[in-house]
Amino acid sequence: MMKFMDELKRSKSFFSLIGLIGLVIVASIIAPNFRTINNMITILRQASVLLILSSGLTAVLLTGGMDLSVGATAGLVGCICAQLIKSGVPIPVAFIIGILIGALIGFVNGLLVGLLPSFIATYATNWVLTGLAVMVMNGAVIYDLPKNFTKLGVGYVGPIPVLVIIAAIIVVILYILLQKTTYGRQVYSYGSNAEAARYSGMPVKKIMISTFMICSICAGIAGMIITARLNAADAAMGEAYGLQTVAAVVIGGTSMLGGEGGVGGTVIGALILTIIVNVMNLKGVPSFAQPMVVGIVIIVMVLFDINSKRKQSQKQ
Amino acid sequence: MGKTILTAVGITKVFPGMKALDKVDFDLRAGEVHILVGENGAGKSTLAKVILGVYKQDEGEVFFEGEKMEVSGTKDAIAKGIVAVYQEFTLIPYLSVAQNIFLNREFRTKLGFIDHKKMESEAEALLKSLNCEYINIKAPVKQLSVAEQQMVEIAKALSYKPRVIIFDEPTSALSDREAESLFAQIHNLKKKGIGIVYVSHRMEEFPKIGDRITVLRDGKKIATIGINDCTDHELITMMVGRDVSQVYVRTQNEHKGEALRTEDLSDYSGKVKGVSIVLNRGEIVGIAGLVGSGRTELAQLIYGINPIKTGKVYVNGREMMPKSPVNAVKHGIGLVSEDRKKYGLALGEAIAFNAISVSLKKIFPKFFMNKRKIYDIAKQNVDQLRIVTTSVHKQCKFLSGGNQQKVVLAKWLNFNPQIIIFDEPTRGIDVGAKMEIYKLMDRLAAEGKAILMISSELPEVIGMSDRIYVMHEGRMVDECKRGEFTAEQIGSRMLGLGVGGR
Numbered sequence: 094m095m096k097f098m099d100e101l102k103r104s105k106s107f108f109s110l111i112g113l114i115g116l117v118i119v120a121s122i123i124a125p126n127f128r129t130i131n132n133m134i135t136i137l138r139q140a141s142v143l144l145i146l147s148s149g150l151t152a153v154l155l156t157g158g159m160d161l162s163v164g165a166t167a168g169l170v171g172c173i174c175a176q177l178i179k180s181g182v183p184i185p186v187a188f189i190i191g192i193l194i195g196a197l198i199g200f201v202n203g204l205l206v207g208l209l210p211s212f213i214a215t216y217a218t219n220w221v222l223t224g225l226a227v228m229v230m231n232g233a234v235i236y237d238l239p240k241n242f243t244k245l246g247v248g249y250v251g252p253i254p255v256l257v258i259i260a261a262i263i264v265v266i267l268y269i270l271l272q273k274t275t276y277g278r279q280v281y282s283y284g285s286n287a288e289a290a291r292y293s294g295m296p297v298k299k300i301m302i303s304t305f306m307i308c309s310i311c312a313g314i315a316g317m318i319i320t321a322r323l324n325a326a327d328a329a330m331g332e333a334y335g336l337q338t339v340a341a342v343v344i345g346g347t348s349m350l351g352g353e354g355g356v357g358g359t360v361i362g363a364l365i366l367t368i369i370v371n372v373m374n375l376k377g378v379p380s381f382a383q384p385m386v387v388g389i390v391i392i393v394m395v396l397f398d399i400n401s402k403r404k405q406s407q408k409q
Numbered sequence: 410m411g412k413t414i415l416t417a418v419g420i421t422k423v424f425p426g427m428k429a430l431d432k433v434d435f436d437l438r439a440g441e442v443h444i445l446v447g448e449n450g451a452g453k454s455t456l457a458k459v460i461l462g463v464y465k466q467d468e469g470e471v472f473f474e475g476e477k478m479e480v481s482g483t484k485d486a487i488a489k490g491i492v493a494v495y496q497e498f499t500l501i502p503y504l505s506v507a508q509n510i511f512l513n514r515e516f517r518t519k520l521g522f523i524d525h526k527k528m529e530s531e532a533e534a535l536l537k538s539l540n541c542e543y544i545n546i547k548a549p550v551k552q553l554s555v556a557e558q559q560m561v562e563i564a565k566a567l568s569y570k571p572r573v574i575i576f577d578e579p580t581s582a583l584s585d586r587e588a589e590s591l592f593a594q595i596h597n598l599k600k601k602g603i604g605i606v607y608v609s610h611r612m613e614e615f616p617k618i619g620d621r622i623t624v625l626r627d628g629k630k631i632a633t634i635g636i637n638d639c640t641d642h643e644l645i646t647m648m649v650g651r652d653v654s655q656v657y658v659r660t661q662n663e664h665k666g667e668a669l670r671t672e673d674l675s676d677y678s679g680k681v682k683g684v685s686i687v688l689n690r691g692e693i694v695g696i697a698g699l700v701g702s703g704r705t706e707l708a709q710l711i712y713g714i715n716p717i718k719t720g721k722v723y724v725n726g727r728e729m730m731p732k733s734p735v736n737a738v739k740h741g742i743g744l745v746s747e748d749r750k751k752y753g754l755a756l757g758e759a760i761a762f763n764a765i766s767v768s769l770k771k772i773f774p775k776f777f778m779n780k781r782k783i784y785d786i787a788k789q790n791v792d793q794l795r796i797v798t799t800s801v802h803k804q805c806k807f808l809s810g811g812n813q814q815k816v817v818l819a820k821w822l823n824f825n826p827q828i829i830i831f832d833e834p835t836r837g838i839d840v841g842a843k844m845e846i847y848k849l850m851d852r853l854a855a856e857g858k859a860i861l862m863i864s865s866e867l868p869e870v871i872g873m874s875d876r877i878y879v880m881h882e883g884r885m886v887d888e889c890k891r892g893e894f895t896a897e898q899i900g901s902r903m904l905g906l907g908v909g910g911r
Contacts, residue, residue: 274776275769282766285755292714292752293766293820294738352757 106346106358108401112394113361116368124375132371134252140367141260142315142322144360146334147341148267149311151359152304154342155271156284157351158211160308164335165222166198167316168328172229174317175326179235184242188317195313196306198222203302219335226328235326246322256318263311268356270307280304284351341366344394346402365394411439414604415460415491415573419469422455427799429455431628432469437573437604442595442618444636445608447625447648448839450797450809453608456625457575460606461493462486474572490572494562494579502551507532509550510565535564539594556587563594574598575606580614581837584700592618610839612641626650649841656844657872658851664689664875667726668859669742669828671711674720680706682883683720686861688828693850693860695874697867697899703883704863705747708830712744713737724828738767743826745817747833747863749810753817756806760798761787763805763816768824790819795845811842818849829853830861835869847873867896881905 120127146163153160170191177187198218205214248255271277282290283300291297315334320326345362347354369390373383415437422430430452437443445453458464460471462480471478473489480486483493500509507529508515516524516531532546541560550558559579566574576595580588595618598605607618615622616636624631624647631647639647645656669688675681680703688694698704709715711722713731722731724740731737737744746752754763764787765772772782787801794815798808805813814834821829831850835843850873854860864870870877877894879887879902887902 273778275773275778276776278762278766278769278778282755282758282762285758286751288752289755290766291734292712292744292746294734295766296733296735352755 106354106361108398109344109346109358109361109365109394111401112344112397113365113368116365120368120372124372126375127372132375134254134257136364136367136371137257137260138254139371140363141254141256142319142334143337143341143363143367144260145263145311145315145318146338147345147359147363148264148356149308149315150338150342151345151347151354151356152267152271152280152307153211154347154349155280155351155354156301156304157287157349158206158301158304159339159349160202160215160305161212161335161339162198162202162215162219162222163308163312163315163338164331164333165219165226166195166309166312166331167319167334168331169198169222169226169229169316170194170313171316171320171330172226172235172326172328175235175238175320176229178238178242184239191313191317192310195310195316197309198313199306199309200302202309203305206301206305207298223328223332230326230328232328236324238321238324238326243321243324246318246320246324256322259314259318263314264356264360267307267311271356276300276303281352284353286352337366340391344391344398346398365390411441411602411604413437414439414474416472417456417460417469418472420456420459420466420471421468422452422459422464422466425799428628430459430466433625433628433630435460435623435630435633437606439572439602439604440599441620442599442605442607444615444619444622445606445625446610446612446615446622446644448811448841450627450812451625451648451839452628453625454577455628457493457577457606457608460486460573461491461575487569487571490570491575492566492569492571492573493575493577494559494566495577498558498562500550500558500561500565503549505549506536506544506546506553506561506564509561510535510568512565531568532564535568536560538567539564539597540590554587556583556590559583559587559591560594563591567598571603573604573606575608577608578610578837579607580609580611588614610837612644612840615644624648645840648839649844656840656847657869658844658848659693659873659875660851660855662691662854662875664692665857666690668724669711669861670723670726672721672723674707674710674722675718676706676710676715677718678706678715680883681710684880684883684885685720686878686885688859688861690827690857690859691854692875693854693862693873695870695877696861696863696880697870697877698863698880698903700865702880702903704880705832706883707880708744708746708832708861708863711737712742712830738824738826741827743767743821743824743829745821745829745831745834747836749813749817753820754805754813757804759787759802760791760796760805760808760816761801764790764801764819765823767820771824786823787819790816790823794819794822794849811838814838814842814846818846826858828859828861830863832863833865834862835864835866867900871896871899879903 126132146167150160150163173194174187174191177190178184202215202218245255250258271280279295279300282295283297287297316331319330323330341362342359343349344365345354345358347358369387370383373386413436417435420430420433433456435456445456447453455464459466462482462485480489510532511528516527518524529546536542536544536546539560544553544557544560550561579591583591595605619636621633621635623633626648666689667687668690672685674684684707696704710717711731713733713736717731722729729740750756761783765783784801791798791801796812796815798812805816834846850860862873875891877889877899878885879899881903882905
C-alpha cells in the first residue's frame with residue numbers, strides 16, 4: 094500500500110485525483126441525487142466518448158505534441174462508417190475500415206508533424222478532414238442505422254451501457270501500453286527529451302508517428318460510437334469534442350510540454366469535466382450559464398494542479 | 410587587501426535527505442578573489458545561493474558590511490550590491506546586448522517610452538570599461554560567441570554597481586584565450602575594490618586569479634588558505650578526502666584486433682574532411698583538437714547523427730552504414746555526448762528511467778516491462794558508480810553535474826556496447842568524479858572494449874590514451890603512440906603547426 098501511495102504521489106496526476114475527490118464531495122452535498130447508482134452510470138455513459146478521445150490524445154501530449162484534429166477525425170470516420178453500413182457493408186467490416194482510416198489519418202498527421210509544428214499541422218488537417226466529411230455526406234445527414242450498430246451506442250450489458258464497456262477496454266489497453274510496456278517508456282523518454290531519446294538509439298520518428306496513429310484510431314472509434322449513439326451521422330458531429338478533449342487531458346495533469354502525466358490522469362480529467370455538467374443538470378442550472386461555469390472550473394482545477402506541483406518540486 | 414565586506418557564520422542548510430551545508434564559515438574582503446572549491450555536491454552552489462538570498466539558511470547568519478543581512482531572493486541581494494554571474498547564461502537570445510543588460514529596468518523617456526539611445530550609450534560605456542568595445546551592443550545576443558555572451562553577463566552584473574560578484578564556473582564554456590581575457594577583467598574588478606567569490610573546478614586557474622581558497626567537502630568547510638600556501642596535490646586531497654597520488658589510471662592492455670575503422674570519412678557541413686582512423690579492442694584512443702576542429706562532428710558521423718557524404722565505416726571488419734543512432738547502437742556503438750543536458754539525459758525523468766533508456770529492449774525483449782526490475786538495476790548503478798542521490802526516483806535535473814554524467818555512463822554500462830565514444834567525458838565535473846570516470850574507462854578497456862575519447866583537456870588525452878590522433882580543421886593531421894609524444898608536440902599540431910621535421 095505504501096508503495097502504491099509513493100507511486101501515486103510521483104505520478105503527476107495525484108493532484109487531479111484530489112481535485113476529483115473534492116468535486117465529488119461537493120457534488121454529493123449540493124445535489125443529493127448525485128450519489129445514486131443510476132446517476133453514476135449516467136456519468137460514465139456521458140463520459141465514454143470523451144474518455145476514448147482523451148485517452149488517445151494523451152499519447153500525443155506525452156510526446157510534447159498536440160492533435161487538434163480529433164474532433165474532425167471522429168466526424169469523418171463516423172460519417173464514412175455510416176455510409177458504408179447504409180450501402181450494405183457488414184457492420185464489423187465497416188468498423189475495421191473505420192479503424193484503418195483512423196490509423197491512416199494519424200499516420201499523415203505524424204508525417205506532417207515531422208515537418209511543421211503539431212499545433213499548425215493538426216489544425217490544418219482538422220479543416221481538411223471536416224471538408225472531407227462534408228463531401229462524404231454530400232452535405233446531408235444520415236438517419237436510421239441498423240439496430241445491431243446503434244446497440245454500440247445505446248445498448249446495455251446487464252446494467253452497464255455497452256459504450257462504457259468499450260471506453261473501459263480502450264482506457265485499460267492504453268494504460269497498459271503506456272505504463273507497462275517498453276513502447277510506453279519510449280513515448281515518455283521522447284516527450285522528456287527527444288534529442289536524448291535519439292542519442293539513446295530510440296526510433297524517434299516511429300515513436301512520434303505511432304502516437305498520432307493511436308490518437309486518431311481512438312478518435313475514429315469515438316466517431317463511430319457517436320454515430321451509433323445518435324443513430325445518425327452528420328459531418329459536424331465531432332466538432333464539439335476537439336478542444337474538450339485537450340482540456341480533459343490537461344486537467345488530468347498531463348503536461349503540454351511532454352513527458353509527464355498519463356492515461357490515469359486523463360480518466361480523472363474526463364470525469365471532472367463530465368461531472369461538472371452532470372451536477373449542473375441535476376441542480377437545474379440553465380444551459381446558457383453552463384459553459385461559463387465549465388470555463389471557471391477548468392481554470393481553478395489547472396491552477397490548483399500547477400500550484401501543487403510547484404510546491405512538490407520545491408520539496409525535492 | 411581591503412576590509413572584510415561579507416561574512417557568513419555557521420551556515421547550515423538542510424534539504425530533504427541531505428545536509429547541503431553544515432556550519433560553514435566564510436568571509437570575503439574587498440578587492441579579493443576568494444575561490445570556492447569542492448567536489449560536486451560539496452555545497453559550493455548552495456553557499457553561493459544562501460549569500461544571494463535564493464535559499465534561506467536553516468542556521469547561521471550572513472553579515473554584509475557588518476550588518477546582519479535579511480534578504481529573500483536575488484532582487485534584495487542586488488539592491489545590497491551582491492550579484493552573480495552564472496555558468497548557464499541568463500541572457501535572452503533574441504534581444505540585443507543593450508536590451509539584455511537593462512532588461513526589466515529600461516530607461517524611459519519623458520513620455521514613458523523606452524529610451525533606446527540612453528540604454529545603448531550606457532551599455533557601450535559598461536562594455537568599454539571591460540575593454541570589450543568590439544561587442545556590437547545592437548546585435549541580438551544569439552549572434553555573439555560564448556565568450557562575448559559571458560562578457561555581456563559581466564557587464565550586466567556591473568551595471569548594478571555591485572560590491573560583491575559571485576562567479577559560478579565562468580570559464581567552463583570558454584576557450585583558453587577567452588578565459589585569459591576574463592581573468593584580466595577580474596583583475597580590473599579587484600582593483601575597483603569589488604569582492605569576488607569564484608566557484609570553479611579548474612585548478613590551473615587558481616594561481617592566476619585567486620587570493621584565498623576555501624575548500625568544501627560534503628557540506629563542511631575543510632579549510633581556508635592563502636593561494637600560495639598549498640600545493641595542487643594537497644588541495645585535491647582536501648577536496649576528495651583521500652590521498653590521490655595518481656589521477657590518470659592506465660593498466661597496460663593487450664590490443665585484440667580491430668573494432669572500428671573509418672575510411673575517408675566526410676560530412677556535408679565540411680567539418681570532417683576525409684578522416685581515417687582505426688580503433689582496436691582493449692585500446693583507448695584519444696582525439697585531440699581545438700573546439701571546432703571537427704572532433705565532435707566525427708563522433709556524430711560514426712554514431713549516425715549526421716549523414717555521411719563520402720567514406721566508409723567498418724565495425725569488426727564488416728562495413729556498416731551509420732544512418733541513425735538506432736543502427737549504431739545495433740552495431741554495438743555507444744556515444745557519451747559532450748552535452749549531457751541536451752543529448753545525454755531526460756532531465757525531467759527519474760535516474761532509473763534514464764539509466765535503462767538505451768537497454769530498454771535488451772532488458773525487456775518481450776514488450777512488457779517490470780518497473781521493479783528497472784529500479785533494481787538503477788540501484789545497482791547508483792551503488793557501483795557511487796551516484797550521490799537520495800533515491801533512484803529522483804529526477805536527473807536535481808543532480809549535480811558529476812552525478813548526471815555518471816547516470817549517462819550507467820545508461821551505456823547497462824547496454825554494454827563494444828565500442829564507446831566519449832566526447833568530453835569530464836567537462837564541468839569535479840576531480841573526484843573525474844578520477845572515477847578515468848578508472849571506469851580503464852576498466853572498460855581492460856574488458857576488451859574499444860574506446861574513443863575526445864577531449865579538449867590535453868593532460869587528460871595524454872594521460873589516458875594508448876594512441877592519439879590530432880585533428881585540425883576537419884583533417885587528421887597526426888597520429889602517435891603512447892610515449893612517443895609530448896604535450897608541446899600535440900599542442901602545436903592541434904594549432905595546425907608542424908612539428909620539427911614532420
